[in-house]
């Protein structure tokens with residue numbers, strides 16, 4: 001048998017399920033074929049990783065890439081280019097496009113559009129709506145589907161499941177874990193005057209207050225328990241939700257975002273105005289610290305970027321007519337590496353949250369770990385590199401980042417998708433060859 005590897009990554013420190021240690025990685029046919037001391041091995045291509053960390057590629061399980069319908073903000077080519085520049089090797093994309101992804105035709109359309117244009121692997125969520133509840137059980141099993149996404153509170157786009165009766169029908173419709181944006185729509189409606197009267201983005205966390213998030217998460221967890229359907233609570237922002245989630249690990253997993261771990265109100269609104277506006281909102285430092293405690297205790301399963309680009313022109317509309325959301329797919333890994341450098345989490349925990357966690361939560365069986373037989377999705381990282389995040393390095397079509405001007409320590413220097421080097425030193429290489437992610441049934 002020919003024992004030549006297609007690609008050999010030599011001399012790095014690899015973060016594997018067994019710990020952090022010196023290990024070469026041998027790749028054959030897009031999969032990890034060997035890990036360890038591979039001195040003397042032959043390879044068609046060799047990458048020198050000395051001085052670098054070898055991580056599994058990041059799976060960003062919450063991105064909004066806006067295609068079809070809103071391509072002036074982003075499309076699948078620009079969004080996935082930004083992804084691989086940031087060490088991300090797979091993305092799970094959200095359904096609030098135009099039209100929304102609510103049926104088989106819309107899902108297949110996204111898969112068609114991704115072919116030959118996506119730089120990383122992709123999967124797409126199907127949005128739940130009162131009209132498609134009965135079809136969700138079939139839709140979630142289609143190839144390339146990441147699962148069902150529910151908006152309990154309205155955000156960008158028209159998708160909404162606001163009452164318990166419809167939500168219970170959604171939860172009874174199938175088996176896979178359901179991803180949920182938990183903000184209570186009746187309370188948002190009741191309190192909208194707070195935003196409309198103040199014309200100040202600092203009002204955002206008052207309008208969409210702590211109780212708005214806690215109430216929705218409490219309703220969701222009760223229904224998840226009653227229906228025995230696993231749920232994944234996206235972008236958790238409050239101490240109260242973290243406490244509730246700790247009581248429901250058997251039915252609920254938890255995501256936080258880098259921006260909720262990094263920014264705090266009111267400072268972020270004073271400095272960034274509507275650029276800091278997102279749903280659910282950035283809250284006070286007290287809540288940010290509760291999220292860090294949830295990272296430290298192991299309660300958090302996933303860090304996802306909620307990459308939600310809007311143009312600067314759109315963001316410049318007076319609040320609350322300004323749209324909610326900020327880009328983040330390209331900056332998630334550097335920001336979290338900076339938090340590692342600052343001692344807020346370990347590199348093993350980073351890999352758990354950005355790579356293994358999303359794979360486990362959604363059932364992407366061959367992704368998220370540096371281990372034999374897994375897809376050779378890899379990020380090479382220079383843990384000591386200090387660089388400043390700037391708008392002009394942002395590949396997203398929106399062309400800005402809320403982290404502009406921030407110096408961070410720890411940068412991806414190469415991204416490998418199923419054994420193909422697609423990014424090296426900030427340059428895209430080769431052709432976009434992303435494929436649909438395969439999930440467990």
Ligand code: DOR
Pocket residue numbers: 064096155156181277278279280308309324325326
């Ligand atoms: O701030 C947000 N923006 N939150 C969401 O839930 C949606 C997102 C978007 O698509 O713009």
